Amino acid sequence: MSEAATQPRMPDEVGVPDPFQYMHPVMKKNYGNWDWHERPRPGVLRHVSKDGESIYTVRAGTQRQMDLYTIRKLCDIGDQFADGHVRFTTRSNIEFLVADPAKVDPLIEKLQAEGFPVGGTGNSISMISHTQGWLHCDIPGTDASGVVKSLMDQMYDDFIKEEMPNRVRITTSCCQINCGGQGDIAINVQYTKPPRINHDLVANVCERPAVVARCPVAAIRPAMVNGKPSLEVDEKKCICCGACYPPCPPMQINGDDSTKLAIWVGGKHSNARSKPTFHKLVMANLPNNPPRWPEVSEVVGKILKAYKDNARDWERMGEWIERIGWPRFFELADLPFTKHHLDTWTGARHNMNMSAHVHF
Amino acid sequence: MANSNGGDARDQHATPMLDELETGPWPSFITGLKRLRDSSDKQYAPMVNDLLGQLEHSYENRLGYWKGGTVSVFGYGGGIIPRFSEVADKFPASKEFHTLRVQPPAGYHYTTDVLRQMCDIWERHGSGLIAFHGQSGDIMFQGCSTENTQKAFDELNEIGFDLGGAGPALRTSMSCVGHARCEMSCYDEVKAHREVINEFLDEMHRPALPYKFKFKFSGCPNDCVNAIHRADFAVIGTWRDDMKVNQEEVKKYVAEVGRKYAIDHVVAMCPTRALSLNDDDTLEVDNKSCVRCMHCLNVMTKALSPGDDRGVSILIGGKRALKIGDLMGIMIKPFMKLETDEDYEELKEFAGEVIDFFAENALEHERIGETIDRIGLPAFLEAVGVDPDPNMVKHPRTSCFVRTDDFTEEAEKWYARKGRKADDDATVAAE
Numbered sequence A: 001m002s003e004a005a006t007q008p009r010m011p012d013e014v015g016v017p018d019p020f021q022y023m024h025p026v027m028k029k030n031y032g033n034w035d036w037h038e039r040p041r042p043g044v045l046r047h048v049s050k051d052g053e054s055i056y057t058v059r060a061g062t063q064r065q066m067d068l069y070t071i072r073k074l075c076d077i078g079d080q081f082a083d084g085h086v087r088f089t090t091r092s093n094i095e096f097l098v099a100d101p102a103k104v105d106p107l108i109e110k111l112q113a114e115g116f117p118v119g120g121t122g123n124s125i126s127m128i129s130h131t132q133g134w135l136h137c138d139i140p141g142t143d144a145s146g147v148v149k150s151l152m153d154q155m156y157d158d159f160i161k162e163e164m165p166n167r168v169r170i171t172t173s174c175c176q177i178n179c180g181g182q183g184d185i186a187i188n189v190q191y192t193k194p195p196r197i198n199h200d201l202v203a204n205v206c207e208r209p210a211v212v213a214r215c216p217v218a219a220i221r222p223a224m225v226n227g228k229p230s231l232e233v234d235e236k237k238c239i240c241c242g243a244c245y246p247p248c249p250p251m252q253i254n255g256d257d258s259t260k261l262a263i264w265v266g267g268k269h270s271n272a273r274s275k276p277t278f279h280k281l282v283m284a285n286l287p288n289n290p291p292r293w294p295e296v297s298e299v300v301g302k303i304l305k306a307y308k309d310n311a312r313d314w315e316r317m318g319e320w321i322e323r324i325g326w327p328r329f330f331e332l333a334d335l336p337f338t339k340h341h342l343d344t345w346t347g348a349r350h351n352m353n354m355s356a357h358v359h360f
Numbered sequence B: 001m002a003n004s005n006g007g008d009a010r011d012q013h014a015t016p017m018l019d020e021l022e023t024g025p026w027p028s029f030i031t032g033l034k035r036l037r038d039s040s041d042k043q044y045a046p047m048v049n050d051l052l053g054q055l056e057h058s059y060e061n062r063l064g065y066w067k068g069g070t071v072s073v074f075g076y077g078g079g080i081i082p083r084f085s086e087v088a089d090k091f092p093a094s095k096e097f098h099t100l101r102v103q104p105p106a107g108y109h110y111t112t113d114v115l116r117q118m119c120d121i122w123e124r125h126g127s128g129l130i131a132f133h134g135q136s137g138d139i140m141f142q143g144c145s146t147e148n149t150q151k152a153f154d155e156l157n158e159i160g161f162d163l164g165g166a167g168p169a170l171r172t173s174m175s176c177v178g179h180a181r182c183e184m185s186c187y188d189e190v191k192a193h194r195e196v197i198n199e200f201l202d203e204m205h206r207p208a209l210p211y212k213f214k215f216k217f218s219g220c221p222n223d224c225v226n227a228i229h230r231a232d233f234a235v236i237g238t239w240r241d242d243m244k245v246n247q248e249e250v251k252k253y254v255a256e257v258g259r260k261y262a263i264d265h266v267v268a269m270c271p272t273r274a275l276s277l278n279d280d281d282t283l284e285v286d287n288k289s290c291v292r293c294m295h296c297l298n299v300m301t302k303a304l305s306p307g308d309d310r311g312v313s314i315l316i317g318g319k320r321a322l323k324i325g326d327l328m329g330i331m332i333k334p335f336m337k338l339e340t341d342e343d344y345e346e347l348k349e350f351a352g353e354v355i356d357f358f359a360e361n362a363l364e365h366e367r368i369g370e371t372i373d374r375i376g377l378p379a380f381l382e383a384v385g386v387d388p389d390p391n392m393v394k395h396p397r398t399s400c401f402v403r404t405d406d407f408t409e410e411a412e413k414w415y416a417r418k419g420r421k422a423d424d425d426a427t428v429a430a431e
């Protein structure tokens, strides 16, 4: 081997790539100069610049975890109809940028023919933001892509139409760390049993003080087990959060039956009307039931139906509930209210009703 | 399952549960994975076959089978997420299945040409599976052997892409489409995103912070990249002067939807009662009460737009559950002008101060929001040189447990600042 070949290549620390080399020329030309927009039909946006130029955006759903044949197919479609310029949204939808209005309808037809749903704009249910799951994470309690595929199949019509009261943003997460984030509806793993410790492995793989420090309720103590240094968990204190598991894999938090799914509602990122909010627990202990998670689908379906039938235009899920009150929400969505809905964490008192305001 | 490319079907793992994810109208990632598995002439076919086998195994047993480890590329300490299979005896070809976290262009713009180049690189060295994008914003090239990781990175780096963050480091950032296609945008997101992140690349590539640190850039308070919840440092576009109203378009809107609808859905939904519909169907805006929530601008896209005196608000401390519970960013800079090159320099300087504060004061594995909670907002403000401002609070304190013997001096500082501010304004007005 030559001297040069054995020398490792130093990285070129380019950082964030310059997007102007990839941006559609109409967008580049009108950068910072847009005036207004409209949605001619679900899945299509038309933005008009102050100079009167327009760009059409056609938005389509993808499976996010894409094989390169799918990406190349999307590229072919982009070359044929969108001058070779595309972008992605934060929810993994692909957007084709089209300067020529005559190409919009043929593009939509082509996407639909190739199996890509056109929609996700305005008051639709957009793609679920999600995470890795069994496909790739080292700590997942469930799969992410599979749950999402199942739910998007179910909500397909509400992706391609704009018939919800306001946009609906759904997220899923495959552990309580919740990489998926806040959502109008969030479907998240909720562990139900304290970690089971494989004491034979702890001494080798865990940095014990770090794990002890990680526990939010100080339930972990160093202990000698069978003459070896290990850890023990005070199961009365443990809140089954799973925080000890990533730094110490022998503290197995997942169990085939004890890893459950919980459903949360009313999270909102935008500042529109109400301030941003966190999602709130409404249902727990749903079985982790691959490959289609039917129990989760059923509850999500009930919540969406109640929202669609009862909310006013522009009310997000949480804002609608704020108006009608939680008692009515649980009634309309046909869900039980239990002691587990009463917050017990720091600041819990702020979540209680300290007034005589009551909904009947 | 039939093998479309004529490969040897006997070697393929049966995937009865995953097969069920191929039905239904939404695009199926399983169908995509099978296409890779069935490309028998490609290096990744065996790897993806075993990946599918392991995934089916997870579906059957409801457990995950990956573990972490250490893999990196030459010169960097982070950016590769190592994955080793715990069931490699059954599924040897996917025993190493690492992810490259790669930073996307600001605003997620691509040409089909550059996407194809990425596909070609990943066809040679990876699994053929790419996610656009992870929730932090990275393009995730999922599935690479340890041996190929360097090769894949080198080629991606040659075409202008760089690794993102992992571990206790500055993480990959994201910015909304903003200026490129959105009339709500109040600053140049591309410039802010690139200038800030590229200034601190060392913190990304060589993890040395107490824990992760994320920036996100949204052009307006619609916050399309979810910065307030999900970024340690959220940059949100806003404006200070009056919003712009095109009264003719207001009238057209009211004529189109009806008075009752306009009142119920625009005026009555304003969170601060800043709107009123006049008898002649024009709109009256009480701009001093408006909090720039964006609702009326979102509904009446032709009639209303942000004002001209634009800049950003900065909120600090958003994060998810671990360890003390979810936090949203707290308003730290209600307004920073962001127009000239000097303004962008100032943003970078402030970002640097906050990162330095974090590096010096956060405990190990503590996010900056938790540090602020631990030490109190006043101590944080003092450390980063920001004066207290009533925009930082929902309301002033309700607890009397505080020592206030220097209240008078603090009040004098406030009056001095106010006085100075009045002088500044007077100078500007006189210019």
Ligand code: HEM
Pocket (backbone or CB within 6 Å): A132, A137, A138, A139, A177, A178, A179, A180, A181, A246, B081, B101, B133, B134, B135, B136, B137, B138, B139, B140, B172, B214, B230, B319, B320, B321, B322
């Ligand atoms: C132990 C292994 C972990 C793995 C494998 C993992 C994996 C991931 C991945 C793949 C993403 C998307 C990344 C991207 O977009 O590039 C992500 C994002 C995220 N992770 Fe993790 N994660 C881990 C630990 C954690 C921990 C300990 C926390 C919290 C304390 C956390 C909180 C998050 C959050 C909140 C996001 C979304 C961030 C955003 O929206 O910007 N993760 N994680």
Ligand code: SF4
Pocket (backbone or CB within 6 Å): A131, A132, A133, A137, A138, A139, A140, A141, A173, A174, A175, A176, A177, A178, A179, A180
């Ligand atoms: S939510 Fe948890 S299990 Fe899922 S990808 Fe994130 S860290 Fe992994």
Ligand code: SF4
Pocket (backbone or CB within 6 Å): A194, A195, A214, A215, A216, A217, A218, A219, A220, A233, A237, A238, A239, A240, A241, A242, A243, A244, A245, A253
């Ligand atoms: S699961 Fe959570 S509460 Fe229980 S021991 Fe682990 S870190 Fe502590």
Ligand code: SF4
Pocket (backbone or CB within 6 Å): B176, B177, B178, B179, B182, B183, B184, B185, B186, B218, B219, B220, B221, B222, B223, B224, B225
């Ligand atoms: S955050 Fe505001 S400026 Fe950015 S894309 Fe969303 S609406 Fe437009």
Ligand code: SF4
Pocket (backbone or CB within 6 Å): A273, B269, B270, B271, B272, B273, B274, B275, B285, B289, B290, B291, B292, B293, B294, B295, B296, B297
């Ligand atoms: S932007 Fe929001 S707060 Fe301001 S006037 Fe419009 S609805 Fe009211």
